[in-house]
Amino acid sequence: MSKIIKGPSTRELMAQMVQESEHLSINDRRDFLRKGVAAAAGMAATTIAGSSIASEVNKANLPPNEPAWGKQLGHGVVEHPYGSPSKFENHVVRRTVPWLTADSIASISMTPLQDLKGIITPNGLVFERYHGGVPQIPVEEHRLIIHGLVERPIIFTMEDLMRFPSVSEIKFIECPANGGMEWKGAQMEALQFTHGMLSCCEWTGVPLKVLLEEAGVKPEGKWILAEGADGSHMSRSIPIEKALEDTLVVYAQNGEMLRPEQGYPLRLLNPGWEGNTSIKWLRRLEVGDKPWYHREETSKYTDLMPDGRARKFTFVQETNSVITSPCPEKPMVKPGFVEIEGLAWSGRGKIKQVDISFDGGVTWVPAKLKGLVLDKALTRFSLVTKWDGQPWLLQSRSIDETGYVQPTLSQLRKVRGGNSIYHKNSIHTWKVAPTGEVTNVQIT
Amino acid sequence: MSKIIKGPSTRELMAQMVQESEHLSINDRRDFLRKGVAAAAGMAATTIAGSSIASEVNKANLPPNEPAWGKQLGHGVVEHPYGSPSKFENHVVRRTVPWLTADSIASISMTPLQDLKGIITPNGLVFERYHGGVPQIPVEEHRLIIHGLVERPIIFTMEDLMRFPSVSEIKFIECPANGGMEWKGAQMEALQFTHGMLSCCEWTGVPLKVLLEEAGVKPEGKWILAEGADGSHMSRSIPIEKALEDTLVVYAQNGEMLRPEQGYPLRLLNPGWEGNTSIKWLRRLEVGDKPWYHREETSKYTDLMPDGRARKFTFVQETNSVITSPCPEKPMVKPGFVEIEGLAWSGRGKIKQVDISFDGGVTWVPAKLKGLVLDKALTRFSLVTKWDGQPWLLQSRSIDETGYVQPTLSQLRKVRGGNSIYHKNSIHTWKVAPTGEVTNVQIT
Structure with missing residues (x-):
């Protein structure tokens, strides 16, 4: 508990910091910064080559920039201890398809991917x-029990679980x-609704x-039954x-405790596997020696094959991708430069490459992967091009680090016939x- | 636009996928997975070595795990198109210090770091x-004008700005x-309230x-004035x-459009620099040839030095860190194993190392950096140890990739005297x- 860190002492580095920032004139600072900029500029230039969107801006029709909200005070801090989106964004919500399920208690709502940025x-x-x-x-009042083929059955409180060293991972x-x-x-x-x-x-x-x-899995323990505390006991x-490889027992999402609809206060997370697991x-x-074949893994969440047999335990979400801009909700704004953007993901690891086709899959152009490219996380891709009103059959095709290519x-x-509901990861087409x-x- | 991707064809890889996943028996799958697990197991073991929190769990006092919510149905999807935290988490909110500012219109609310996970x-x-x-x-109705020492003054609509190729970056x-x-x-x-x-x-x-x-900065353009559309025209x-290095004009945060209190629909982001910039x-x-010395960079946001002079344009948030668990709001739960956790950050780049002291800075132990370590982003650190009720003077000390060490x-x-309000990045102490x-x- 008393290892001293290596390198310059705090005092030395402090002195150095003081020298650098206390007595640096603005001109010195400028020179210092300029050195860094020279390197950065070369990189950034490739991103914006050929782009001149501003030159397309119609200046004539713009109102004067003296809005009412610049002449009055807004609301203060106490009115909204937990924040909400702007009222001007109230169309950006999860949506459901009313005819899809018999009632709202056993149903689905979908993320507005068309409005999302980043990952x-x-x-x-x-x-x-x-x-x-x-x-x-x-x-x-919540408890988690681990039992079955284990040496020491345990009941955990949330406080117990939150005392364990935690890990945080960005996963889809x-x-x-x-x-x-x-x-x-x-x-x-x-x-x-499509994605x-x-x-x-x-x-x-x-x-x-x-x-x-902690519980000590017995040698004959080969499967784990995970069960929810809700009324359906899913x-x-x-x-x-999988449990020993990367499954997490999670209590937080994006920094705060899980939302009720995401399992508050505790859920399983099987990275890259179908969400229902x-x-x-x-x-x-419960640790057992074979699978349980419960309702949700027999009557549901199996893939009905052409020969009538059910393909079971098809856990992995294979690589998939979709263009999010443009899309039906976000049509082309006007002719000119356009950034084709989309999301790619794979249940087997990182995204290696995404290609874009403008002609329904006849020819392909590689897109750029933007920002973080993480294991089993959404990955954003981009291609800047020009649109002059010509019709397009826009497609994206992802390839993950295992070399698997998103199929048509x-x-x-x-392979799978036409009876399936699940695991449709085929190339998607938007007609522009x-x-x-x-x-x-x-396009088949 | 018609470059064909290299490597195996879609058809070949599709066939391979089919072979691997359609006709794999459960036992084959198990063997396949086991190979991957063997490697992962060695890594994970170091994380949990010596941890036996579960053995400390008191089983006798736990109620039977047959809660009421498992015997009834919950609410359905349509009642909450934009989600909220659980009602059991309504203590996790931003808070203000009433005496700190004259009114709530020009004020501050603070993030509950003690309840946050991840970055x-x-x-x-x-x-x-x-x-x-x-x-x-x-x-x-929002507009952004770029003018001053530029070749082509431009007024942008939000639609114009959102047509440019975007970038997404995680920054504090x-x-x-x-x-x-x-x-x-x-x-x-x-x-x-401290951090x-x-x-x-x-x-x-x-x-x-x-x-x-796009606007074309004239050679004499050396400074940029950024101004807000709110009533204060901050x-x-x-x-x-800086503007040419990494400043962003941003419209979204964590995937969705900016929140009103974060500048909806548009704000500047100077990564690593003090938030008010x-x-x-x-x-x-507005592009100019010198700084404007407006109110907020003269009467405010300068550092008053011991000799009465004001240290100006001290933009960078130097490296800082704080232990978030335990902290006054999250005291020690009980003797035994404990994960000391905290956050470190630097306006100059990535965090290189964080050390923890239990004796008020006499001796130091290196902590582990957990999860993503990103440029100018919060970085989480961790040290698993044992607490048997002994008093601690807990401190963390961060070192960034420039070698700068957080000062006492x-x-x-x-260096700075005692008149300052700003840029206090010194080592913080929690007494346990x-x-x-x-x-x-x-501890001085």
Whole structure:
């Protein structure tokens, strides 16, 4: 507990800091900064080459920039202890498809991907899926039990769990039914409905491996049943290998405690696996020697193959991608320079490459990956080009670090047939009309 | 536009995928997964070595795990199109110090760092600081003008700005007055008040460099005045070197449009610089040949030195750190294993190292940096140890990639005296009592 850090002492470095910042004149500072800028400038130039959007700005029709809100005071700090979006953004909400489920208690709401930037999904917009409504669970009354084929069954309080060393990881969660309405060719005229069962947060919790070591898994323990505390007691069987590899027991998302609809106060997180395995309101982990074949992994969440057999335990969300701008909700604004943007993700690791096609998959151009490229997280891609009103059949195709290439719909159908609801990760097509309108079309 | 991607064809890789996942038996899958687990297990073991928190769990006093919420249905999807935290977390809010400012219109609210996990601050909890209240600005009526020493003055609409290729970056923002109440020895008995003018988001916008190139800065253009559209018309002078290096004009935070209190619909972001330079509700950028010496950079936001002179344009937030667990709001739970956790940040780049002292700075132990370590972003550090009720004087000391070491208060006072309000980045001390209580003490 008394190792001294290496390198210059605090005192020496402090003296250096003082010299650098206290007695630096503005001109010195400028010279210092200029050196750094020279290097940065070369890099940035490639990003903006050829772009001259401002030259297209119509200056004549703009009102004078003397708005009313610059002449009065706004509201103060005490009125909103927990903040909300601007009232001018109240169209940016999760949406549901009323005919999709029998009632709202066992239903879905979808993330407005068309309005999102970067890779983080704000907590208020993370898609929802539940089977018995959202329970209201007082944090101090919640318990997690680990039992079954273990040496020491344990019941944890939330306080116990939050004492373990925590990890925080940015990971996507996707419902395997994302795009499922399109297997048979349904045309949902909105990105929010074709791909919106997809979100990405920074999750914080404890590796399940750590908790299992506390309980001591017996040698014959090969599967884990995870069960929710909600009225549906949603449950899934998880192979022990995944549990020991990277499964987390999480209590926070994007810095704060889980939202009620995301499992408050505790959920499982199986990175890269279909969302329904990441059991919410997690109350029970039972270790067994084989899977349980509960309702949700037999009648649901299996893939019905052409020969009538069900493909089971298809956990991984294979690589997928979609163009988010333009899309049906965000048509082309006007001819000229345009940034084609989108999201790519893979349940097997990092995204390696994304290509874009303007002609429905005949030819491809590599896009740029923007910002952070993280394991099993949403990754944003971009291609700056020019649009002069020509029709486009816009597609994106992702390739993950395993080399897996996102398939076409016909390639996927050839293997899986047309009975499936789940795991439709095929290349998606937006048709861009000369008017700028964007519609959802299927190219097989 | 028609470059064909290299490597195996989609068809070949599709076939490979099918072979791997369609016809893999559960046992094959298990073997496949096991290979990956063996490597991962070795890594994870170091994290949890010696930890046996579960063995400390008192099983006898736990109620049976058959809660009421497991026997009824919860609420459905339509009731909350934009989500909110659990009602059981309604104590996790921004807070203000009523005596600190004359009224709530020109005031501050602080982020509850003691409750945050990971590095992302959720938008509803990002600290606030404004000088004339929060204006309500309709996005389609907002304008940004770039004028002064430029070849082509331009007025941008938000639509214009959002057509430029965007970048998304995770960066902290800190008010230079963070901790300022402690310069003279005031003891704020809460982490939220000692360090809560600090947040970290994924910001999305356009590099200012790109917009300046559109306008064409004249050779004599050396400074930029940034001005807000709010009633206070808050303004700061920014050296052109920073503007060309990494300043962003941002419209989104954590995936969604800026919150009203964060500048909706547009703000400046000067990564690593004092928060007040990141002008909110940004309406005007004027290029000039010298700084403007406006009110906020003369009467405020300068550092009053012992000799009565004001140290000006001290833009950079030098490296700083604080232990967030334990802290006054999160005392020690019980004797036994404990994870000491905290946040470190630097306006000059990445965090290189954080050390922890248990004896008020006499001896130091290196902490582990957890999760993402990003340029000018909050970085989380951790040290797992054991506490048996002994008193501690807990400190953290950060070192950034430039080698700058966070100073002690006496080192800082020796240079800056005791008149300052701003830029107090000295080592902070929490006193841990045998009862577990944590208080704020100053060790000079």
